[in-house]
Amino acid sequence: MDSSRMDSISAFARRVGLTPSALRFYDDCAILRPARVDPQTGYRYYSESQVERARLLRELRTAGMPLAEVTVVLDGSPSDARAALRAHAARIRHEADTAHAVIGELLRTLPGAGPARVRVGGPELAAAIRQVAPAAATDGEHEALRCVLLECADTEVRLVATDRYRLSVRELTPLAVDGDPGAALVPVEALTGVAAWATRATDVTLTVDGTSARLEASSGSRDLPLVDAVFPAYREVLAALGPPAHRVVVARSVLLDALAATECPAFVELSGETAALDGTPLPAVCSGRLSVAFDPATLGAAVEAGVGPEVLLELTAADRPVVVRSADQGSFTTVVMPVAG
Known part of the structure; x- marks a missing residue:
């Protein structure tokens, strides 16, 4: 590649995926002279x-990052860039969750709202049930904690369970969606009881209309009992x-x-680039210094x-929960509360 090559603004715009007007704007802002x-x-x-700077700038703006934070990623230290990206990711996730909740509520209140119908893979639904169900409470006076919350939206199906000591969330991408967003609170025993049946189905359609919930497949259907209770504001x-201050990647079996x-x-x-559990070294990828106590x-x-x-x-931090994710499956998240050390 000829390092002395110079492109006109139109040619450069085509190369990097920006418009000439955007390049002029970034010139005026002293971001890309x-x-x-x-x-x-x-x-x-x-x-x-x-070229590389311009393409990174385009990607950051596509992700909705404000210009003040774009400059941190482009010109700041790697640690500052990571912090800015994590903060932006947390912010847009919160904004998206808020928007989904508000729009879903508005859709449910409009006249003629139809029941939510979403189709998902049977084995995927069964796996999600098995992942989330252990986080539900097995006893206690709060009936909602002994349930799994099913949320159906245009872009995802969420299964949520919590016993207040941990919170598990699994997201599934639906194969098809019909009707308006809906939610159902199902006793955990009833949901785990249909997991084996769902595993044998290629796909399953979940219908939720506020007063009932049903799973349908080519092999038949299963009605799910509902609980009229308020689920925690997860x-x-x-x-x-x-955004987290530290990340640790470790073999699950270890x-x-x-x-x-x-x-x-x-x-x-955590001690620099090493991790340990009660003094026993763990082969892990990590950084930073921190000690947090948990119920094993x-x-x-x-x-x-x-x-x-x-x-x-x-x-x-020592008094903040840990977020546990499958390193190769970001759609499953569990939040675990720490204990006094």
Whole structure:
């Protein structure tokens, strides 16, 4: 590639996927100056070395990042860039969740609202049930905590369960959607009872109309009992987490074995680029310094519910919950509360 190549603003715009007017704007904002401006004509010219910056700028703006934060990613340190990206991701996720909730409520109140009907893969639904169900309470006076919340929207189906010590959320991408958004609160025993049946179905259609819920497949159908109770405001819990300060990637089997051999409280300890559980080193990818105490049974159940060979732990502070994700399946998330050390 000729490093001395200079492109006109129109040619450069085509190369990097921006418009000439956008390039002029970024020039005026001092974010992407042209390599040379003809003093007589005022024509702008761009060099080969500016292609990568221009394309990154386009991607950041496509992601909706404000210009003030774009400059941090383009010109700041790698740590500042990561912090800005994480903060922006958390913000847009919160905004999207809020918008979905508001629009869903408005749709439900419009005249002629139809029942929610979503079609998902049978094995995927069964796997989601098995992942989320362990987070539901097995006893206690709060009936909603002994249930799984099913939420049907235009872009996703969510299964949510919590016993207040942990919160599990699994998202499924529907194969087809009909009707308006809907939600159902189903006793965990009833939902786990249909998991094996759903596994044998290629796909399953879930219908929710506010007073009933039904699963239908080519092999038959299953009616789901509903509970009339208020489920905890889990979206507010997730939104309040904010971006994590530390991430740990560790083999799931290794972490499960270590947790099984540990008494409560179990301390997850980060020391620079090394991690340990109650002093036992863990082969992990991590950074930072932090010590957080957990009930090994609760954390172990969250890790066990994941999929894949690795698990991702997101930590913020000693008094903040840990977010447990399957490292290769970001659609499953469990939040585990710490305990006093």
